[in-house]
Amino acid sequence: xxxxxIIREDLGQPPTxxxxxxxxxxxxxxxxxxxxNDIMNALATTQSQLAFxxxxxxxxxxxxxxxxxxxxxxxSFRWTDLNDAIKSGQFKDVVEKxxxxxxxxxxxxxxxxxxxxxxSTVDGGGAGAGGSPKDSGKVVSQxxxxxxxx
Numbered sequence: 001x002x003x004x005x006i007i008r009e010d011l012g013q014p015p016t017x018x019x020x021x022x023x024x025x026x027x028x029x030x031x032x033x034x035x036x037n038d039i040m041n042a043l044a045t046t047q048s049q050l051a052f053x054x055x056x057x058x059x060x061x062x063x064x065x066x067x068x069x070x071x072x073x074x075x076s077f078r079w080t081d082l083n084d085a086i087k088s089g090q091f092k093d094v095v096e097k098x099x100x101x102x103x104x105x106x107x108x109x110x111x112x113x114x115x116x117x118x119x120s121t122v123d124g125g126g127a128g129a130g131g132s133p134k135d136s137g138k139v140v141s142q143x144x145x146x147x148x149x150x
Contacts, residue, residue: 035072039085042067043094044147047111061098061107079107093146 042064050057061079068077085091086098086109096110 035068035077036085036090038068038071038077039082040091040094041071043091043109043111046109047094050111051113057111057113058108059111061109064109082109093143 046059046064046067047057050059061082065077065079065082068082069075083098086095092112094112096112098107098109100107
């Protein structure tokens with residue numbers, strides 16, 4: 001018996017049978033259940049390591065999963081957990097998408113580049129010219145506030 005069922009019985013409420021098996025999974029709950037901070041640390045670290053390379057800003061999903069597991073000290077985090085967490089939308093400031101490579105079939109996490117982050121914030125989401133130096137300072141300030149709030 002689960003703790004929530006015990007509490008409900010103590011309150012005189014019937015125990016629930018759990019989520020509807022045919023319902024869509026709630027990706028936000030899954031991201032939280034797998035440790036938002038652990039995932040964000042791994043993603044942000046990888047993004048910063050790739051930030052100044054001239055290659056495609058991507059990393060094998062298996063390596064990101066291994067980083068999360070290394071932070072936790074266990075092997076409980078899996079590819080499906082990473083996929084669910086990214087689909088939750090909580091990491092949209094860091095991750096652009098997750099998809100397999102067309103040639104090899106290896107799953108990759110594609111990261112948002114710092115230039116893309118600044119442009120989308122200054123331009124209101126569109127591509128184009130960057131803002132003035134005053135706007136750039138405001139953007140950096142906003143990004144820092146979001147990172148601190150995460």
